[in-house]
Amino acid sequence: IFGERKNIYIIDLQKTLRYFRHTYNIVRDAAAEGKTVLFVGTKKQANVAIKEAALSCGMPYVNHRWLGGMLTNYNTIKLSIRKLDIIEKMEEDGQIDLLTKKEALMLRRKKEKLIDYLAGIRDMKTLPDMMFVVDTVKERIAVNEARRLGIEVVAPIDTNCDPDVVTYPIPGNDDAIRSIQLFCKEMAEAINEGKMLRDQDGETAEAEEVSEAEKAEVLEEALSEGENEELENNFTEEE
Template sequence: MLDLHEMLQTGIHFGHKTSRWCPKMRPYIWGSKNKIHLIDIAKTAALLEKIGNITKEVTSKGGVFLFVGTKKAAQPIIQRVATNVKMPFVINRWVGGTLSNFDQVKKAITRLLHLRDVVTKSAGYYKKKEIVMLQKEIERLEKNVGGIIDLSFPPAALIVVDVKKERAAVKEASALGIPVIAMVDTNTDPEGVSHIIPSNDDSPKAIEFVLNYIEGRIKEGQKLHAENKALEAKQPTVAKETFKEDVRGDRFAPRREAPARRFHSPRPPHKKSEE
């Protein structure tokens, strides 16, 4: 169970001004104070626990999540959490077509891996100016696709911080039928989000609390997945026996062996008697 008092300390229940709210978020708003909407923290806790169970179940079957959050408050937190659970992430810029045109994005990933090898292994064959140009290209590619090098397409779901800022990513995922788990504030339209976490998406403490909880549930699922794979590896493989039907129709009767052929030496040619 989540500690509601701890959640209140993170400021997860603070929304935006009442004049900038989205009516679709009405079910998750508890009230307002000083013209600021307050989110119903009990509903946030219930939905977060439900999402935690989903992430645990998906990762126990080997599923992979894609973390998305390009706002400054979320960048270091997402990078740390995604790195800890060994999952792909996007923290600098969402490249258009990352999901809908993944084949082209994969070419950029291949280019990045190639340039890494060139700089590390073949640096002596290039001039200083050429190496500087290669390093600049590597830095640009690292910002765009560095976090999704190990992305196995399609991901099981997207985990998004601030749907309003990451609208392009949500649209692509919705068009492809990929579920979206997202932190949604009171001023955001939750359309396209499969699993809503009503919360303050501007506070670093609130973002860290939500992602730390999801990280813990993902690790539980990964542990179960590793245990299941270990059990499967220990199980002995039983050789399948094949039976051939006998001429009489008895399936399990031993097969009759054909008698060995007898080969006779050829007779010498007949010689005519000389008269």
């Protein structure tokens, strides 16, 4: 903190620049090693910038709401992502059109719910190696899960934040939209720079086959849920 004026704390920008340069290099090197960086920021000022930055560098993101257990209960999350893949496969094959109106409606509602929460991480096949977070106070559950699993955390640290919970803190404003956009943009650039340093083999993963039993299971689950908020019940926020 550089000083205080009218009860507003002023951050020392020289230190911000120094920490930023160091962290930029850390993130760039991580991307060069093929590591995955998960972007997290769910508050109104951050959710658009988080999504745009993550998409621009091909990384996963969470910008709607952090569901408790997204990291520590990742196997269950992967099952939910698998269900989303199954429903979309049923749509692609035209099988949903053969169902009753109620069955089709329940499946489409389930799909919308899954996309709402999991769209940003559906291609994340394993736990991330690093996490970039905007507002560690609001995203404390995400930060705690990352620390528990030994996942490195990069984050701008405002005057109300605890720097000790972050692996690579950057002193800075995490409330102003322009500041958030700048941090997100630079992290994405660091990742893209790192990717350019990495030799690409050009291989793509083959899509998993969907069995008839899996389709029937997802349909039965969607019907049994009805209007229930399945994700809300399965992943409650920890205090």
